[in-house]
Amino acid sequence: MTEQFSSAQVEDLTSRTEAFIREEVMPSEPRPGEYLDSAHRADLMRRAKHAGVFAPHAPKQYGGLGLPIEHWSPVFQAAGYSPIGPSVLNCMAPDEGNMRMLEAIATPAQQDRYLGPLARGDVRSCFPMTEPHPGAGSDPAALQTEARKVDGGWVIDGHKRFISGAIGASFAIVMARNDAADSVTAGSTMLLVEMSNPGVRVGEQIHTIDRTIEGGHPHVYFDDCFVSDDAVLGGPGLGFRYAQVRLGPARLTHCMRWLGLARRALDIALDRASARELFGSRLQDLGIAQNLLAESVIDVETxxxxxxxxxxxxxxxxxxxxxxxxxxxxxxxxxxxRVIDRAIQLCGGDGVSDGLPLAQYLNEVRPFRIYDGSNETHKWAIARRKVAARDRQVAAGASRLDRIGEQSYDRS
Incomplete structure (x- = not known):
């Protein structure tokens, strides 16, 4: 259960997180393109616990701080000021989203077995949902992986791909479809599966331009994978409904973390603009640079x-x-x-070199327009919801508005 936090407490936690990131985490950042060593990450996590900034979102009874979601943003942004900050503070995807879902719908026994170790940072997890074409991707209705009901449990068969964090993960929350003939309730089902299960195989790694998610993005195969009945998370046939508990907040926490990195990029650009002189003026005093900086401030604040x-x-x-x-x-x-791209432009050649981390920042954030559903899919859903809401208003007679959009005015 989340705790009650005053605005002063949130500000204090944010300030302490900012200080920890600057003093402990930033000096430990790997060079651009490299991964954070697991042993080094474990040491930094111990320091984060000692500093009282570890797992801000996780339940207090499992070692977190119990911060309610409405207070996450400033703290997650502070963590995201370093690309490795969220991992060190144990608020990185996919674990953070899995923790929230386990807290919301897992049984007490499942929470003790899975949520506790995950929140304490003892293990990592993954969320196998995406599949090779024609399976589920931006369209979850295309789910191909099957879960068949058998005596005493379920058997999972399927091929997942791009499963973030799967290498080295302790367990997975698997999304699979089940038919009416196999279950009391047809639909999709989420199942908790140990990655050590003999029916699970982590396959080939998919090499991507981002580096901050420990465990990569490999293929994962489920071949005649048996799990007991107590592995069902939430309830048979309710997978898509319960996935919404995870998906909305998970999208938003990505925004929080990456906005922290955008703030870092803007600070780098401001430092360069202050120090660099061109044509007899500091870069920050030139109109074209001021425009780039202003547009970035607008993007950050919006x-x-x-x-x-x-x-x-x-x-x-x-x-x-x-x-x-x-x-x-x-x-x-x-x-x-856009913010990071402008920072690169303001830093010139250094911006695209490994002398500054900006090029790697761009690599980290570029996939977010694809991860958690492509932006094109989201725009389609946004428009569809708006049109449906308008249709409901019209049908109810509550949105007459004199058909303003369709009026033609007689100006004669």
Whole structure:
């Protein structure tokens, strides 16, 4: 259960997180293109626990701070100021999203077995949902992996791909479809599966341009994988419904973390603009540079506002908050990319070299326009929801508005 936090407590936690990231994490960042060593990460996690900034979102009874979602944004942004910060503070995908879902719908026994070790940072997890074509990707209805009901449990067969964090993960939350003939309730089902299960095989790695998610993005195969009945998370046939508990907040926390990195990029650009002189003036005094800086400030502040609005709505009205998270994800993923791209432009040749981390930042945030549903899919869903809402208003006679959009005015 989340704790009650005052604004002063949130500000204090944010300040302490900022200090920890600057003093402990940033000096330990690997060179651009390299991964954080697991032993080094474990040491930094111990330091984060000692500093009282570890797992801010996780339940207090499992070693977290119990921060409610409406207060996550400033803390997650502070963590995201370093590309390895969220991993060190144990608020990185996919574990953070899995923790929230386990907290919301797992049984007490499942929470003790899976949520506790995950929240304490003892293990990592993954969320196998995406599949090779023609399986599930942006369209979850295309789910191909099957879960068949058998005596005493379930048998899973399927091929998943691009499963973030799967290498070295302790367990998976697997999304599979089940038919009416195999279950009391047809649909999709989520199942908790130990990665050590003999029916699970981690396959070939998919090499991507991002580096911050420990465990990569490999293929994962389920071949005659048996799990007992107590492995069902939430309930048979309810997988898609319960996945919404995870997907909306997970989109938003990506926005929070990457906005923190955009702030870092803007700070780098400001430092360069202050120090660099061109044509007898400092770069920051030239109009074209000022325009780039101003546009980045606008993108940062607008992203911050929509993130906070969505987080507040998720706390009070999860259905509407999940819908708005599509807007936040689409806008922020594009805005963050723009901020970092402008920082590179302002830093010139150094911006595209490994002398500065900006090029790697661009590599980290570029996939976000694809991860958690492509932006094109989200835009389609955003438009579809808006049209459906308008149709309902018209049908109810509550949106007459004198058909303003269709009027032609007689100006004779």
């Amino acid at each position: 992203s911050d506002a929509i993130i906070q609005r969505t987080a507040t709505l998720l706390a009070s009205n999860p259905k509407e908050g999940t819908a708005l998270s599509s807007v936040a994800k689409t806008y922020c993923s594009e805005a963050v990319f």
